[in-house]
Structures are given as structure tokens and as C-alpha cells.
Amino acid sequence: QVQLQESGPGLVKPSETLSLTCTVSGGSISNYYWSWIRQPPGKGLEWVGYMYNSGSTNYNPSLKSRVTISVDTSKNQFSLKLNSVTAADTAVYYCARQGGYWGQGTLVTVSS
Amino acid sequence: QAVVTQEPSLTVSPGGTVTLTCGSSTGAVTSGHYPYWFQQKPGQAPRTLIYDTTYKHSWTPARFSGSLLGGKAALTLSGAQPEDEAEYYCLLSPGGADWVFGGGTKLTVL
Numbered sequence: 001q002v003q004l005q006e007s008g009p010g011l012v013k014p015s016e017t018l019s020l021t022c023t024v025s026g027g028s029i030s031n032y033y034w035s036w037i038r039q040p041p042g043k044g045l046e047w048v049g050y051m052y053n054s055g056s057t058n059y060n061p062s063l064k065s066r067v068t069i070s071v072d073t074s075k076n077q078f079s080l081k082l083n084s085v086t087a088a089d090t091a092v093y094y095c096a097r098q099g100g101y102w103g104q105g106t107l108v109t110v111s112s
Numbered sequence: 113q114a115v116v117t118q119e120p121s122l123t124v125s126p127g128g129t130v131t132l133t134c135g136s137s138t139g140a141v142t143s144g145h146y147p148y149w150f151q152q153k154p155g156q157a158p159r160t161l162i163y164d165t166t167y168k169h170s171w172t173p174a175r176f177s178g179s180l181l182g183g184k185a186a187l188t189l190s191g192a193q194p195e196d197e198a199e200y201y202c203l204l205s206p207g208g209a210d211w212v213f214g215g216g217t218k219l220t221v222l
Contacts, residue, residue, distance in 0.1 A: 035211070045150070045158065045201050047211040058210065061113055092157075100148060100160025100169060 002027040004095050004103035012089075012110050018082040022095030022103060029076045030054055033098035036069060036080045038091040039105075048093075051078055085110045114138045116204055118214035123222055124192040132217045133184040134202030140183035141204065147185035148203040149178055151196075152216075158201065162187060189219075197221045 008020035022034070035050035049059035051069045059067045068081045082089060092105040115137040124130035134147060141147060147165050150158040160169055162178035165185065175191045185202055202214040 033205075033207075037213075044216045045203075045213045047203070047213060050211065052208075058208065061210065094157060100150075100163040102157055102160065105157045 002097060002101050004097060004101060006093060006095050006103045006106040008106060008108070010107060010109060012085055012108060013112050014086055014110055015084055018080070018085050018089060018093075018108055018110070020080045020093055020095075020106065020108070021077050022079070024076045024078075024097070029071060029073055029078060034069075034071070034078050035096050035098075037094045037096055037102075038089075039094070040088075040091045046091075048080065048082075052098075087111065113210050114204070114212050116202065116212045116214040118200075118202060118217045120215070121218045121220070123220045124189065124196075126192055126194060126221055128192050129188065129190045130192060130219070131181070132187045132189075132200055132202075132219070133181065134186070134204070134214050135184040136204060136212075141180065141185045143180065145185070145204040145206050147178065147180075148205060149176075149185075149187045150201045150203070151198045152201065153198045161200075192221050194221050 003025045005023045012018045033050045033052045036048040049069050051057045066083050071078045090110045092107050094105045096102045117135045143165050149162040152158040161172045161176050166178045177188050179186045200217045205211045
């Protein structure tokens with residue numbers, strides 16, 4: 001069974017870049033849609049973006065100018081970078097695979 | 113970007129049946145939106161109940177089912193249990209296009 005695990009800093013300063021990695025086990029990262037989803041404290045889920053075909057991407061229009069999703073097939077990982085962060089980017093960030101497989105999520109707080 | 117609409121809250125009696133819906137501001141929801149349904153309890157990650165309109169995971173209780181109903185995606189719970197009290201989110205995920213979550217439905221079993 002495929003498993004996903006997010007990793008990265010839990011605290012990021014305003015204006016800096018948030019960087020997270022999702023490590024996939026139990027299956028290849030080739031094929032499928034691989035996505036990032038976030039949830040601000042006490043709020044609903046927000047789609048951040050996805051990658052498919054090991055390189056094609058699509059991003060939430062509200063975040064598009066600040067987001068990059070990339071893949072490292074040799075490590076079976078994909079990554080999220082969100083630059084110029086503000087307090088509004090504080091959220092639990094989840095990685096997920098097409099078909100409904102999710103990581104457990106990681107809280108990222110933007111604060112000085 | 114489309115706006116995806118869910119009922120903000122619903123209440124069901126134990127053992128009862130309830131249907132949650134997921135509509136799109138752009139028109140009818142179809143199988144081409146590959147609708148998902150997630151259950152989230154406080155302090156937990158979302159858990160996928162339904163994907164691609166009707167498909168269940170091995171962990172999805174048999175009392176949950178997905179369908180298309182009146183131009184919307186629908187999640188039906190038949191025989192509600194106290195442990196089904198949770199927030200439920202739908203996701204419309206058309207291939208190659210923008211994905212959008214609904215705002216969630218808070219389901220109370222009472």
C-alpha cells in the first residue's frame with residue numbers, strides 16, 4: 001500500500017520560502033497525479049497544486065505566482081516551494097496521490 | 113475558478129440516512145470531475161471515503177456510497193453511526209484543470 005510522508009521546517013520567517021518534501025513508499029512516483037493541499041488552522045481544505053506525468057504541473061490560480069512543485073524520481077519524492085510567505089500561509093500542509101492517498105500532514109507556521 | 117458548494121451543516125439521527133451534495137458554479141458535476149469525498153475528524157488528517165464518483169477504499173465503511181444526483185456529486189450515508197459525526201469535504205478534480213474543494217459539511221449524528 002502506498003504511503004506518503006511530509007517533511008520540512010515547521011517554522012518559516014515572513015518573506016522567506018517554505019520548502020516541503022513528500023517521500024513516497026510502496027509505489028513508484030511515476031504516473032498518477034501528486035498534489036499538495038493545505039488547511040489553515042480552523043479552516044477548510046485548499047488545493048495548492050499538482051504534478052503529473054513526472055513533470056507537468058498545475059497550480060491554484062491564487063498561489064500560482066509563488067508556487068513550484070517538482071519531482072525527484074531517483075528518491076521517489078516530490079517537493080513544494082512557496083515563496084514570499086506571509087502569516088496567511090500558516091497551515092497544515094498535506095501531500096496526496098491520485099486515488100485518495102494522503103500523508104499525515106505537517107504544520108508550517110509563518111512567524112518571525 | 114469554480115466555486116464548489118456544500119451544505120454547511122446537516123443532522124442525521126442514529127441509524128438514519130442522509131445525503132450530502134457537492135455542486136459547481138460552472139454547471140453540472142459529471143464523472144469527468146472525478147469527485148472525491150473526505151471525512152475529517154478534529155485533530156486528524158482527512159480520510160478518503162470515495163474517489164472518482166463511486167469508488168471506495170478498503171477502509172471505507174459499506175454504509176457510505178457516492179453517486180451523481182441532480183447535477184451534483186452526492187455522498188449518501190445509510191445507517192448513521194455516532195462515529196460518523198465529522199466534517200465532510202468534496203473535491204472536484206478534472207484532469208489537467210484546476211481542482212477545487214467545497215467548503216465542507218459539518219455532520220451531526222443526534
